[in-house]
Amino acid sequence: MSYIVSTRHVTKVFKGKEVVSDVSMNIPEGQIYGFLGPNGAGKTTFMKMLLNLVKPTSGEIELFGERLTPSSVELFKRIGSIIEYPIFYDKLTAQDNLELHCEYMGLYNPKAISDALELVKLTSVDGKAVGEFSLGMKQRLGMARAIVTKPELLILDEPINGLDPAGIKDFRDLFQMLSQEYRMTLFISSHLLSEIEQVADTIGIIQNGIFKEEVSMNDLKKRSSDYIEIVTPDCRKAVFILENNLKIKNFKVIGDHTIRIYQAGISQPEVSKSLILNDIAIESIHQKRTSLEEYFIDQTGGGEKYA
Secondary structure (H helix, E strand, C coil), X not given: CCEEEEEEEEEEEECCEEEEEEEXXXXXXXXXXXXXXXXXXXXXXXXXXXXCCCCCCEEEEEECCEECCCCCCHHHHHEEEECCCCCCCCCCEHHHHHHHHHHHHCCCCHHXXXXXXXXXXXXXXXXXXXXXXXXXXHHHHHHHHHHCCCCCXXXXXXXXXXXXXXXXXXXXXXXXXXXHCCCCEEEEECCCHHHHHHHCCEEEEEECCEEEEEEEHHHHHHHCCEEEEEECCCHHHHHHHHHHCCCCCCEEEECCCEEXXXXXXXXXXXXXXXXXHCCCCCCEEEEEECXXXXXXXXXXXXXXXXX
């Protein structure tokens, strides 16, 4: 398998503290790679190291099979990126900003600019200064700037920030199109786990600077388990019935009102019938499958906001 990005034991120390610790990662060519972790986990710092904006304290980074060094320049002509909040010349138009970027990148193709603006659905802003744009419009312009040169690798740090639901769907469709039709490789960090779940081929999880796991979504789906989730105000009584009447041992109580049954061979109608016959109120009962969010919380210990 060909890897567009490959890192070995990458570490970054700030003021005596390791903010990224011993990260070894492989991003396959043509895939969408979701990068997940709680706030302050080291995601942005790691992405900046890939772009030579921050130098690793130790470890090696390879892009397109070439080792990244402080003097690497040509490699970045093959990369588009959004890191943190995209910055523009606010008094210029979207077209003007993209023209400056293309000139800097050595691309002289006016059609590429109009194509990029069309892909991000930002075509009705002629003559409008970027300073008048909403946050979502600036995010779209940031994406247009990242893709205007048709890069082989896109590094996107929270690209969905500031978008409304329609904008999020537009970007989701765009990510899939860029991967499938243009064969771009996308490396995306996001706090919207449900969105990453819909587009990613592989995910990597980082916490406190430590790379926890790298797993393909196909493998993750194979690990996922079906379960029955019950919401009831009579949780203690329901647990008694499950254990003593239905002989269920493999279950988990979450909070004061939710029970998840993981035991094979037990059906939802069977559980419902037993609880109802024992006068236990059921607010809801559903057959479910473990989601990426649940897997992520399990890997990071839960209780933290992720971003």
